Amino acid sequence: MLNGLKGNMNGKLKYLSDEDCEEIHYSSLEVLDETGLKIESKKALDKLDEFGCDVNRRTSIVRFPSYLVEECLKYTPPSVKLYGTDSKYDIKIGKRRTYVSTCSGHGIIDRKTDLARDGLLNDVAEGTLVAENLENIHSIIPPLAGVSDVPHEAMTPVILGETLKNTHKSVDFYLTGGANADKDMKNILELCKIIAGSESKLEKRPFMMFIIDPLSPLTYTEDQIEALFRSVDAGLPVSIMPGAQGGATAPVTLAGMLVQTNAEFLGGVVLANLVKKGAPVLYGHTSTIMNMHTGVYTGGAIEMGILGACVSQLGAYYNVPTSGFYPMSDSHIPDQQVGYEKTMQWVLTALSGMNYVSGAGNIENGALISLEQLVIDNEIVGMIDRMLNGVQIDDQRLAVSVIGDIGPGGNYLKHAHTRNWMHNEYFTPNISEKDTYSEWEKKGGGDVVKRAREHVETILKNEVSPVEKDIIKDIEVFQNKLLRQK
Structure with a gap:
C-alpha cells in the first residue's frame, strides 16, 4: 500500500476553531431545513419523500430535517480504501495522510510548439503513462475530459478506457459531458468489470472513485444524481465536490461560501445513504472566488487554498475523509506564476490535512494540462512530503x-x-537546478520546463503500459464497439 504524504505536520494548520466548525455545521443545517436543495430527479424525489424529507414536487425543492442529516453522518465511514490493480498502489484515504492525483483538462500544451491545442486520445494514453511512472503521484484522473478525435456521445467511456489501459494505479473519474448519463454510467461500470473481473470483485476491491458535482447554488442535476446512485450501488466511493464561485454562485464571504457548500455536501451524504446506508463518501472541494474585475473563475487564488484548508477541518469535524480538485493556477503556461500559486495551495492543502488532492499537471484554472507541469508538480509534492516530516528529535x-x-x-x-x-x-530533487552557473551553462542551460520536458520524453521512450495485454485487448474491443455505435 502507498503511504502517501504522512508526517508530523500533516493536519497542523487550523483556520477554524472547533466552535467555528460547529457554527458552520448548524448554519448549514438551517439552510437545508429552511431553504432546501433543488433535486432534479424524480427517482431521487421519490426516495427522499420516503426517507422523511419535505418534498415539493412542483418546484423540486427538498427540505432536509436536521435529525436526518446528522443520522446519515453517523454512518459515513471515517476512511475510504481504493485499490490499485497492482496491490502496491492500494491507498487508504483518511486521517493524517494526503494522496496526490493528476488533474483533468479540456486541452493540452503541445510539447513541440508550447501552444495550447485540443486534446487527442493519444494524449490521454501518454499523460496516464507519465503519471504511472512518477513516484509522488498516487492515483490518476484521466488527463483530459474531452478529446477532438472521439465522438461526443462516446467520449466519457472511451477516455476512461484509454486511461485504464495504461495504469495499475487507482482512478478518480467523473462524467465528462456525454449525452446520456444513464448510458455513460452503464458503459463505465462495464469497463470496471473488465478490469475487476466481476461485479462482486469490483465491490470488494473498488479501484475507482467517482466525483459528484452539485451545481451551485444548492442544486443536484439529474445526471449527477444518476452517477451518484449507480456508483454507490456498485460499491464505488464517491467524492461530493461542490464547486461554488464566491460572489457569483455563492456568497462573496468565505464563511458564507463554507455554509452553502457544506449544505451541498451534507445533502449529497443523504442522497448517498438513500442507496446504501453508510456509503463511502469524501467531502470534496473545488470552490474559489470570482475575479471582481472580470467576473472570471479564479482557480489560482490564495482563497482557494484557504477554503480547502477549512474543508479539511470540517471533514475532521465530521470524521469523514476529504478531497480537492486543485491546486490550480490562473496562468496559461508553465511559468513562475504557476509555481507560486500552486505551491501556496499545495502547502495549505498538506498542512491542513486534506486527504486526497487532484491538481498535478493542470494550468489555466484546470482548463489545460501540461505534462511538463505534471513532472514539476511531482517534484513539488516530494518537497511537500519532506516538509510534512518536520524535524524529528531523537x-x-x-x-x-x-x-x-x-x-x-x-x-x-x-x-x-x-x-x-x-x-x-534531505530531499533529493530530480529536475530542479542545483549545479553552479558554469556547470549549468556547460549542460546547455535551459529552465525547469526544459528539464521536465526531457523527463517526459524519457518516460515515453522507455516505459510501456504495465497493464496485461489481454486486459488491454478487452478494453480496445469495448472501445471499438462504442465507436461503431456512433
Missing part, C-alpha cells in the same frame, strides 16, 4: 556523540553518520 538525530567525534575545526563529510542519514534526512 538521540541519533541530535548527534551529540558525532559532534564530539569531529570536534572544533573538523568536518563531517567522511563520517558514517553523514552517509547513514543524508538520503533519509
